[in-house]
Amino acid sequence: MNCSKIHKKILQYIDGELTGDENRAVEKHLKNCNDCQNLYQKMKASWNNLQEEKIPYQPFYYTRLKQRMENEAERKTNRFKKLVLQPAIYVIVLGFGIYIGIFLGTGLQPTNTAVADADTTETEYIRSYAESQYWNGMDLEKIEKEFLTEKQNEAQDE
Amino acid sequence: MTEQELISGIKAREEKAFKEFVDKYQELVVNVCNSFLHDRDDALDVSQEVFIKVFHSADSFKGDSKISTWLYRIAVNKSLNFLRSKKRKNIFSSLDLLLEDKQNNPIDSVADNGENAEEKMSKNEDIERMIAVINQLPKKQKTAINLNKFEGLSYKEISEIMNISVTETGVLINRAKSKIQKQMIDKIKKNKP
Numbered sequence: 155m156n157c158s159k160i161h162k163k164i165l166q167y168i169d170g171e172l173t174g175d176e177n178r179a180v181e182k183h184l185k186n187c188n189d190c191q192n193l194y195q196k197m198k199a200s201w202n203n204l205q206e207e208k209i210p211y212q213p214f215y216y217t218r219l220k221q222r223m224e225n226e227a228e229r230k231t232n233r234f235k236k237l238v239l240q241p242a243i244y245v246i247v248l249g250f251g252i253y254i255g256i257f258l259g260t261g262l263q264p265t266n267t268a269v270a271d272a273d274t275t276e277t278e279y280i281r282s283y284a285e286s287q288y289w290n291g292m293d294l295e296k297i298e299k300e301f302l303t304e305k306q307n308e309a310q311d312e
Numbered sequence: 313m314t315e316q317e318l319i320s321g322i323k324a325r326e327e328k329a330f331k332e333f334v335d336k337y338q339e340l341v342v343n344v345c346n347s348f349l350h351d352r353d354d355a356l357d358v359s360q361e362v363f364i365k366v367f368h369s370a371d372s373f374k375g376d377s378k379i380s381t382w383l384y385r386i387a388v389n390k391s392l393n394f395l396r397s398k399k400r401k402n403i404f405s406s407l408d409l410l411l412e413d414k415q416n417n418p419i420d421s422v423a424d425n426g427e428n429a430e431e432k433m434s435k436n437e438d439i440e441r442m443i444a445v446i447n448q449l450p451k452k453q454k455t456a457i458n459l460n461k462f463e464g465l466s467y468k469e470i471s472e473i474m475n476i477s478v479t480e481t482g483v484l485i486n487r488a489k490s491k492i493q494k495q496m497i498d499k500i501k502k503n504k505p
Contacts, residue, residue: 161497165489196500197493200438205462209342209352216334219360223367 155179160190164197315379322370334363340380341387347462348391348454350443358394362387377472384465384473388455395447438500445495449488456481457488 160183166172167180184191313321313332321329341362346355365386373382446454455474459465465473471481 161493162490164497165493166486169489193497193500196438197496200442200496203439204442209339209346209355211339212342212356215338215342215356216331219334219363222360223364226364 155183157183157187157190160184160187161193164194165201167194168198168201316375319370319373319375319379322367330367333366337380337383341383344384344387344459344463345391347458348388348395354394354398358390359387361390365390381469381472384459384463388459388473392451392455438496441499442492442496445492446488449491452476453484453488453491456484457492460485 160180163172163176163180167177170177172180184194313329318329318333318336322333338359342355342359345358345362346352349355349358362383366383373379446457449457452474456470459470459473460467467478467481467485470485471478474481476484
């Protein structure tokens with residue numbers, strides 16, 4: 155066996171997975187080749203030390219797990235509240251507000267006939283008020299004129 | 313309680329059964345996760361996810377396979393998912409570092425990664441290199457070699473966990489070993505003085 159063939163079988167040799175003949179051939183080569191022997195030693199050290207030290211039984215593992223499950227359940231409830239419940243409440247309140255607004259607005263508006271009557275009444279009232287103001291104005295003007303003529307007469311008399 | 317009673321208890325949401333189940337399989341699950349993640353804290357974290365999954369999906373366990381096989385399957389999947397998300401996070405964090413052009417304060421970075429740095433320093437360089445090589449293997453090869461090497465499972469047990477034939481398991485493990493030894497030999501040769 156040459157070096158490159160040995161390189162391809164090193165891990166299988168370390169794990170004892172080679173057949174008897176192959177095993178003997180590798181052993182023989184390793185005894186005579188320093189480079190391959192060094193390589194084998196390094197690979198063996200890394201491969202065999204690769205097994206992590208096992209994590210032992212954790213006494214408070216279940217308590218921590220339970221706490222995490224409770225936290226996750228709470229987070230889910232909060233997420234439901236935040237993403238579904240809260241917007242739903244906002245929409246309902248907003249909708250209710252709009253409805254109340256429309257309802258109140260409709261209640262203040264008179265019916266069609268009432269509007270027509272109110273229009274006429276209001277126009278008439280305004281007209282009559284304006285006329286009274288106008289006549290009053292005219293009256294005032296007359297009185298002023300009378301005063302003026304009175305004053306003029308008195309002056310003439312004197 | 314027998315295994316069947318434990319599963320029935322978990323299905324009925326009995327806390328006592330779940331506690332006993334967790335206590336019984338805690339070491340197995342934690343160590344399977346650790347064989348993939350090579351980090352104690354991550355392994356403990358992911359193992360908890362495994363038990364949460366068990367609690368919520370106990371109904372899906374039909375009893376066709378052993379409980380340990382089912383647990384191995386969940387633990388392997390959770391660990392691989394964790395590795396995938398960690399890899400993605402690492403890519404983004406390295407991108408962030410590049411984009412932000414951060415001024416690295418060596419004292420801060422040592423303080424932030426104090427535990428990691430200590431762990432890394434204590435680990436043998438060659439072992440770290442080998443772990444890195446294993447982590448780069450394709451998913452199936454990585455699963456098969458981890459279960460075989462770290463958990464000491466037989467080809468038959470691995471084939472049951474991975475839902476493949478025993479022959480396929482052997483092929484996966486041999487391919488994984490070939491890749492590991494090739495890359496390790498290349499690296500050892502490169503570092504040769």
